Amino acid sequence: MTRARRGLLLIAWIATVAILGWTVNRHLVIGTDLRLFMPSPRTSQERLILDEIGEGPASRMLLLAISGPDPQAAADTSRALAATLRASDEFRLVANGESNLLTIPDSLLAYRYLLSPTLDHSALDAGFLRAQLEERVRDLSSPGAGLLEPWLPRDPTLELLKLADSWLPARQPQLLHDVWFDASGKEALLVAETRAAGFDPQSQRKAADVLQSAFEDSRTDGNLRLESSGPGAFSVLMQERTQGEAQWLGSISVVGMVILLLMAYRSLPVLVLGLLPLISAGVTGLAAVGTIFGTVHGITLAFGFTLIGVAQDYPINLVSHQHRGLDARSNARALWPTLATGVASTCVAYLAFLFSGVRGLAQLSVFTVTGLAVAGLTTRFLLPLLVPESSRDAADSTRLGRLWHAIAGLPRPLWLGVATAIACVVYVALSPRPLWENDLGALTPIPPALLARDSELRQELGAPDVRYLLVIEDVDAESVLRKATNLDPKLQTLVARGVLGGYDQPARYLPSRAVQEQRRAALPDPDRLRTVLNEALDTTPFKPGIFEPFLADVATARQLPALGPTDLAGTPVESRVSSLLLQRENHWTGLVTLTGVNDAAAVARIAGQAPGITLLDLKQASEDLVSRQRERILWCLAVAAMLLVIVVFAALRDALRVRRVLAPMALTTLIVVALLHATGVPLSLFHLIALVLAAGLGLDYALFFEHAADDPAEQRRTLHAVVVCSASTLLVFALLSLSTLPVLRAIGLTVAAGVVSNFVLALLLTRPSARTET
């Protein structure tokens, strides 16, 4: 191939990758909702859990604290901040203790008689009205009478005030300067519910930005500080930390890789060419995921690039076998059976994740399989056309020669391999420690100081528990509200017994139609009301005739149709009801949020007494989901392992050779699992993926050693290739294992240990000299 045509091909290749990359970049939507990495629901119970994990009001709630030297400034800022957030698209409910009595639209004012529970236990008769009017006289001579006076002609029983009071949280923080403050009176407290799900870090990030800029705009004092806590705030924080650390470690590894490759080949063109298959793999992988799924998850992206890093080994193998007099094309042709076996078997392993039932993993699978296939094919068909004539031959290295000689002299302890395998299996089987990690949160643990602060704020604000939630399901909103109404007295008993700190349920804001109609029926007709009112007024100092607006409102209320879930627009409880009463595909769901759950079993018992009411333990439920998901993935992996054996067997067609190639990787998997277990690391999904990655690497090393035949020069070239491959991989993952975050450490440690073990075992069990001795 001439220099000019070579240049043209290089440009065409780079241009194709660049155009594809640009297109992908334009259309790709990156999602961050962690639920994508949870199993697709199969039962209605699972669907419920997945809906609530991200949708439950508790998981969307941010607890905010504004602190500073001047409480008045904190209170003013709290008011301004709440107003800004209420107007923003990111938040749907903001509470800071401000009374919003006057925000009820005039048209709904008469509804107070249908919404307030007063009429359930007392009738609007002369006795009740007299008692109420006497209280009002006292109110008028109390301080603050001016607040009530304008309302009295319309609302002598203060129904509106009772309603507003009943809408306040059952246990609320103290009010200072008209807003919530902590017990010490130094921090203004707020609760803000985001529209975005709590476990969607990207949308939570947006909400956090809106919150911060709203705070900057509304702060009245430069010394004020805003703190936010809750699942959403944590997911933003942990994503930033994970990303930050991964980027930092990633940059170091890239520098290290470049130095390593330059040391190994002493050629800049080789370095650049070596990267082309990897970049092509990444871009086509993304394009494939984008085409099939529409979106790609952030984790798929980050993790996928780690996994296809293996593709770097393909050009390394090609270049290491390059020597004077050998045409790169015939080199590639000679290596292809080995390379193709490696690529195909690794792809088979990753294919297992496609059937895992987890969308995120299916994406990961499509990404890696496509990527690795592209990397393998470009290494075979495009790269050889571009690799320059090499003047260096790895086989000439005297140091490699000596190393190979030393290795050849090593014993071939096949019995040790068998013994190690048995020892690992027995150790793990007999160990009492749990092998698996079911708590997803353990992988990205939140600093204890933040958790302590969160529970402190939760306590102060009486904010709902993030773990427990009662779910009421039925065909329509009315049935859900009726069930909630029937449940209420039982919950009250639990609160009285101290089993429960408090609760919140939709019927508290929106009574069922049945209840509203019952209250409406209890309203006296206008003539009767006028008579009893006059009777009550007889003994009070009120002027006659001032309560006409009251009579008119009651007369209106008698004609009102009961309010439904959609009629609350513009009221202070609109957002509360819309987060507690949800319309699903073909049914309605009512949520009862719980505070201070001291005895979950007791709550579960009262839930069990009525059909369609479930106590969700989100922690337990998600752990169950994780373990069920793992079971399925393990089955998929078992099938993949069998397919892998078939692929290798089809390529090598010799039981002994197959055994030699597969032994290092199988043994390595057992050793790494035992090692992780011994060091007290429970296995998670990420360990499983990392184990598959390590196994794929091991298979490649073994295949190439096996391929090296008896030619000493080839053996040295293979050793060179495998040393460079494993050194570069080890560098990347050893760095990752230094991370402070368990999720990154899990991947780093597993793969690093796998690389070392695979390399050593491939030398001990697969090297060709061993074969000649058999």
Add this chain to the structure above:
Amino acid sequence: MEVRYSRLLEKPIAVSGRLEHREDGSLVRRVVWPYQEVTILQGENVSVERAGSKPRRFTLDRAPELRGMLASFGAILQGDRRLVDRHFAVSARGSESRWEITLTPRNDKLKRQLSRIVVVGTDNRPKCFTLEEPDGDGSLLALGVAGLGDLPVSLDRDVLHAWCTDGDGQ
């Protein structure tokens, strides 16, 4: 004694009780007749608690008449001129032995709820605090009066005002 006038009422209502200053700086208004009620004013925060009902809490921002009352107490009883000047313009007339001080709100928000406060006293002793609201409502606080028997039979505003300025009603 405190007498309250409201346009909703046919006749004024009278209550009696005590005002106490606590060591923590709070002011307590305790009604003992004809019912029991305790109001605690601490800084900007007010809580009103009456036997048989839930305490009500609000701040002075929402009860301007209370802020006016408090400021005038501060000025007259404790000589805290700064607090008064922040919210009110002050004018005085009369003599050392028989004086009358009028406080008029400075800002519009306060003006909407409160027209003026008139304090009448003799020598160094204030006798009546009269609070007038723009809608015609108002109240009158007579210090050192134990029961209704010590006030004129009619609780009419003019009658009481005359009684306050009269000087021999103690």
